[in-house]
Amino acid sequence: MADLRTTICGVSFQNPVIGASGTVGFGRELDEFYDVGQLGGISSKGLTLEKRLGNPTPRIAEGRSVILNAVGLQNPGVDHFIEKDLPWLKSKGTVVIANVAGKTVEDYHDICEKLDGLVDFVELNISCPNVRSGGMAFGIRPETIAEVTRTAKSALGKTPLIVKLSPNVESIAINACAAESAGADCVSLVNTFTGMVIDIERRRPVIANNTGGVSGEGIKPIAVRMVYEVAKAVKIPVIGMGGIATAEDAIEFMMAGAFAVQVGTANFTNVYAMPNIIAGMNAWCDRHKIKSITELVGTVRMN
Amino acid sequence: MREIKVEILENKEIAENIYALTFSVPSDLAKEVRPGQFVNLSTGEQNLLLKRPLGVCRKTDSSVTVCYQVKGVGTRALCLRKRGDVLSALLPLGNGFYLKPEEKKVALIGGGVGVFPLLSVAEGYQGRAFTSYLGFRNQNAICFLNEFAERSRVVLGTDDGSVGEKKNAVQLFLEDYEEGAFDVIFACGPPVMLKALQQAVKERGVKTPCFVSLEERMGCGIGACLVCVCNLTNGEHARVCKDGPVFSIGEVNL
Numbered sequence: 038m039a040d041l042r043t044t045i046c047g048v049s050f051q052n053p054v055i056g057a058s059g060t061v062g063f064g065r066e067l068d069e070f071y072d073v074g075q076l077g078g079i080s081s082k083g084l085t086l087e088k089r090l091g092n093p094t095p096r097i098a099e100g101r102s103v104i105l106n107a108v109g110l111q112n113p114g115v116d117h118f119i120e121k122d123l124p125w126l127k128s129k130g131t132v133v134i135a136n137v138a139g140k141t142v143e144d145y146h147d148i149c150e151k152l153d154g155l156v157d158f159v160e161l162n163i164s165c166p167n168v169r170s171g172g173m174a175f176g177i178r179p180e181t182i183a184e185v186t187r188t189a190k191s192a193l194g195k196t197p198l199i200v201k202l203s204p205n206v207e208s209i210a211i212n213a214c215a216a217e218s219a220g221a222d223c224v225s226l227v228n229t230f231t232g233m234v235i236d237i238e239r240r241r242p243v244i245a246n247n248t249g250g251v252s253g254e255g256i257k258p259i260a261v262r263m264v265y266e267v268a269k270a271v272k273i274p275v276i277g278m279g280g281i282a283t284a285e286d287a288i289e290f291m292m293a294g295a296f297a298v299q300v301g302t303a304n305f306t307n308v309y310a311m312p313n314i315i316a317g318m319n320a321w322c323d324r325h326k327i328k329s330i331t332e333l334v335g336t337v338r339m340n
Numbered sequence: 341m342r343e344i345k346v347e348i349l350e351n352k353e354i355a356e357n358i359y360a361l362t363f364s365v366p367s368d369l370a371k372e373v374r375p376g377q378f379v380n381l382s383t384g385e386q387n388l389l390l391k392r393p394l395g396v397c398r399k400t401d402s403s404v405t406v407c408y409q410v411k412g413v414g415t416r417a418l419c420l421r422k423r424g425d426v427l428s429a430l431l432p433l434g435n436g437f438y439l440k441p442e443e444k445k446v447a448l449i450g451g452g453v454g455v456f457p458l459l460s461v462a463e464g465y466q467g468r469a470f471t472s473y474l475g476f477r478n479q480n481a482i483c484f485l486n487e488f489a490e491r492s493r494v495v496l497g498t499d500d501g502s503v504g505e506k507k508n509a510v511q512l513f514l515e516d517y518e519e520g521a522f523d524v525i526f527a528c529g530p531p532v533m534l535k536a537l538q539q540a541v542k543e544r545g546v547k548t549p550c551f552v553s554l555e556e557r558m559g560c561g562i563g564a565c566l567v568c569v570c571n572l573t574n575g576e577h578a579r580v581c582k583d584g585p586v587f588s589i590g591e592v593n594l
Contacts, residue, residue: 066560066562066563066582097557097558309343
């Protein structure tokens with residue numbers, strides 16, 4: 038048995054496998070299939086200050102080895118989460134990451150203030166349209182990333198901050214540095230790639246929102262490259278994600294520089310994806326005589 | 341409720357472009373399966389990451405049968421699978437059609453592929469008087485007529501009048517309907533059909549409880565991802581996979 042523990046910002050994870058935001062709810066549904074307490078962590082469904090109903094349906098489409106979603110941040114609101122879901126989630130003994138989103142910088146401030154000290158991490162979803170910059174996402178430009186990171190950080194006295202980076206940008210490494218300089222304790226990447234699938238019989242996009250976020254196995258090589266670039270560029274820890282479906286995929290991300298990984302779409306393909314990945318990482322380490330999974334972080338050597 | 345590897349026992353075309361796929365299920369899991377629930381079934385195509393939600397049509401102590409119309413890449417892949425092939429199945433999912441012990445006279449209204457979950461009701465409950473109002477596109481689309489006839493009184497219609505009356509399932513039901521004739525009404529079919537039923541129920545002041553089974557593109561199938569929501573009349577959203585797929589006809593905006 039290898040030691041799968043990993044530590045990020047002083048928070049100890051029993052293993053590096055985290056359920057990615059939006060694919061695991063607040064953990065309750067998966068817990069009907071297996072004890073979610075065995076996971077390294079859970080990143081909550083994106084939380085907003087007020088409850089949100091989200092986008093019209095259809096909210097999902099499929100391509101080869103990828104899916105697209107446009108759920109539109111349907112969630113019960115941060116207060117409901119704190120009152121109804123957080124106590125249960127904390128009782129499971131897994132690391133709790135509250136994923137948060139806002140329409141304005143002030144939204145991010147207020148929501149972080151409410152969560153400070155209550156959760157193990159706050160993860161900023163900065164791929165939402167910024168109302169004040171004509172709807173361009175906060176996560177596109179380094180300046181807005183820095184502004185929203187600084188604001189969130191000012192509201193978080195106790196809880197470490199993860200900034201979740203969008204890949205739909207000019208340079209994800211420059212954006213990661215902007216988050217780091219503004220006080221981010223950690224970055225996670227990649228969020229989804231914006232895409233579209235057209236139903237050619239109807240000559241309309243399949244998803245009601247027209248575009249959706251592309252995720253799943255098909256994006257993995259791009260995500261690995263981005264994690265590598267970001268890990269090289271920043272000193273803060275990196276959490277990697279993007280198409281992880283197997284233990285080998287997770288190990289690839291760790292070699293690229295990730296201290297932990299998030300698993301999203303694979304939970305839809307196989308409900309036991311995360312426990313299988315954890316078991317598989319253990320077996321891989323044993324086969325390769327790796328005593329601690331952290332030995333692998335950033336060990337890839339360029340040709 | 342769990343995800344398992346299942347072996348295909350049969351996968352055959354039972355009407356034009358409509359397939360019935362039967363797979364083996366361990367008996368403890370088969371016992372859990374209730375009428376009107378669904379299965380999330382992989383397509384056997386490696387590059388399709390999503391399973392397909394398919395309503396339970398029939399079940400035995402050791403098998404479950406789901407039916408599907410070949411429509412997109414997923415169902416096209418599925419119809420190529422052969423006896424002995426292994427798929428992943430997550431089951432049983434959703435709430436299903438529930439009959440209370442005192443509900444004895446039951447109307448089943450099914451349009452097209454919507455008839456399949458209703459067969460699971462007719463075959464899954466004993467000691468009831470079922471009437472099945474079944475509507476199909478045309479003669480070639482008709483399936484499970486004998487199976488419905490064994491368990492219920494059947495009123496049949498087709499859109500082109502090639503067999504039975506030239507009427508859809510809702511029209512057949514409404515012509516036949518008298519207040520008090522049924523204790524409960526179950527319906528499944530295309531959205532336009534359910535909408536027509538909802539409107540008729542409202543206009544005619546039908547007091548009999550009426551439940552509909554909905555369809556929506558799904559992600560996880562277990563209620564975690566919030567992809568497959570429907571609009572409730574109270575302004576809230578419900579998850580079709582977890583809170584449904586069966587809803588009271590008055591609580592959903594169709």
